[in-house]
Amino acid sequence: MAHDPETQTVERDDAPITAAKDIATDRALLAESVTINRPAQELYAFWRSPGNLVQVLENVASIEPLGPDRSRWTVKAPAGREVSWESVVTKDVPGREIYWQSAEGADVANSGRIEFREAGGRGTIVRAVIAYDPPGGTVGRMIAKLFQREPRIQTRRDLHRFKQLMETGEIATSARNERQREERNEEQYGIREPEQQP
Secondary structure, three states, X not given: OOOOOOOOOOOOOOOOOOOOOOOOOOOEEEEEEEEEOOOHHHHHHHHHOHHHHOOOOOOEEEXXXXXXXXXXXXXXXXXXXXXXXXXXXXXXXXXOEEEEEEOOOOOOOEEEEEEEXXXXXXXXXXXXXXXXXXXXXXXXXXXXXXXOOOHHHHHHHHHHHHHHHHHHOOOOOOOOOHHHHHHHOHHHHOOOOOOOOO
């Protein structure tokens, strides 16, 4: 008997996000990590409160809590646009990891997890794994890269902002303006300006 895809429900499995059965294989997948010199429980507690994330996630315009495991995310997109979706925490292991999934009908369908692993005297390894459907497919990804909104680049930058905030209490800002960064596309190609001599 054939299953109707409109009525079929998918049960969340406990496999890693890269192997989970309910992650669409046509989604772009990325993983980034950073080591932060703070205890895992402290980093987890900060991340578990969505209101905290607006100060760390550079392109997030707002996060509106809708319940203990549900929130509405509004994110900056290329050409001055914004996209939003409802995000649902699907699995929560206190002090260790948080899984999420966008609700049906999201502007950008996405799912993923953030992990916090003790690294001995070095602090905690924080790893983000994200699967997403970029608007406009391949063309959407190319346009997003031009505007520094490509998720891999942004995830790397956001994790480093998180590291700065948790280790120093503040996030350093660049002396260069956003237009210069977009023109050079530094993060994508790893180009750095030479240091100025005094």
